[in-house]
Amino acid sequence: MTSTVADRPELALADDALILSHRLGQWAGHAPVLEEEVALANIALDLLGQARALYSELGDEDELAYLREERAFRNCQLVEQPNGDFAVTLVRQLFFSSWQELLYGQLTSMPLAVKAVKEVVYHRDHAEQWTLRLGDGTDESHRRAQHAVDTLWRYTGELFQPLPGLDVCWDAMRSGWEKRVTGILDRATLTVPDGPQHGGWAAGAGRQGLHTEPFGPMLAEMQHLHRSHPGAAW
């Protein structure tokens, strides 16, 4: 792989989509209600489709997905966070899809973004509806939703680290995202955390290939069969 591919912003976007798709796929057979089996799989499929379209612009999709090491993945840390409970999964989706909707909305010269923005609007809407239900549902669901917001908040700052090569106004991204997300959290009777929007490392770590610990085992599981049969076709 040439270094130019590693530096392309599309790689980071593709990694975001693949890793979140993989995480969502882990819900299969475990969702709280059958409608959500269908919904989560549908979102996972959309994201996988986005990842494949982006990878194939850059090279061989399977080489990129299966043969890079952890440090070469450029996804943000938000998408690699473990599923946790349903609240963590849906708040993670709310944070990510709200961002992706704004980003793809700005990337009018990228055909994939233009096509995918319609899907992303649905993902955001689905996550938004669930955030409202969980935040303003029962005491337990409120507590869990607030916990999810508090836990994931530190991974949101990274979303606004500029990806060099994308023609995007990142300040507008941040203010647009904050306005939208805080509006939804308010309506869901949830409190917007006042803690930092990044963890121990400066925001942007994932984009530089610095990931959280659960990412390695996830990647090992995803890649092991492909790597066990070098050169085989599937």
Added chain:
Amino acid sequence: MTTVVPGKGPGQGPGQGPGQGPDASGAADRAAVRVTDRAADRPAGGLAERGTDGEPGPETYESAFDAAVAADERIEPRDWMPDAYRATLVRQIAQHAHSEIIGMMPEANWLSRAPSLRRKAILMAKVQDEAGHGLYLYGAAETLGTGRDELLDKLHSGRQKYSSIFNYPTLTWADVGAIGWLVDGAAITNQVPLCRCSYGPYARAMVRICKEESFHQRQGYELLLVLSRGTDAQHAMAQDAIDRWWWPSLMMFGPPDDESAHSAQSMAWKIKRHSNDELRQRFVDICVPQAEALGLTLPDPDLRWNEEAGHWDFGAIDWGEFKAVLKGNGPCNEQRISQRRRAHEDGAWVRDAAAAHARKRQEAASR
């Protein structure tokens, strides 16, 4: 009704994958049962007496039902039907619905390890389809007056069954192909005749489901073909999967005809159109040439073309194994049902939250 039907399913959103939520006809079927007071449609206790006042007596209902079935007309949710017909349908549709959702598990086992992005997408779409099939079928059962909650409860407490085939484990990637080719293949052989089932909502659900199952079957076949023609290790993986899945697939058609408890009445009602053994034979006849084309061997030394019968003769099925798995002693019975129960229990707070939220919104709207 189920406790929660959250928002709009993704099927209605853009970027549709295959196999989304129930279609308009399914929704109409469910709406019908909601607006219909079932009791009013049925010759309840006092109706025989009222029959003398010029109201139609139960024998009129019954002969209308029999005539409709005989004429291959569809029975619809609002039509009168014998209690035993209703009960048989609910039992069969529920078992089918349960099989769809339990059947997601052995395949989901490989979702995280699919060896290419294309295969990952195909498998994810398939698992999603199966969830969608569960939705259509629970919807069809609901038109008979039995809600999803009640049926799930019976599944979780072991009072209703699912197809025993899913009590076998998926040990290698090739098992995903074997399930598609053999298990979805057997399901299609079983289910195509059900598209003409006498009960309308079930027949319509089956039309949609069979279309998707035949995709699954072709994708499974194609997966195995690639493995069979791939490296030696891949070929061996495919053969091993066929060795393990072939006999359990034949058992999917149920016990032999002379031991099948419900067959005769179901045939008379046109819920069932062919006997277990007929369908099993049909399946074997389809699979033998396909296995040859795959370059894989079916693990049955007694498989022989019978010129006179025009069928493939096959060896004796180990019904002892079938019964043992059915009784709960298969490799995965405990694992499957406890995962189902755990998912349901872990999700209780989510369903409660959705119900509580819906109540709050309703109250706010009526204020």
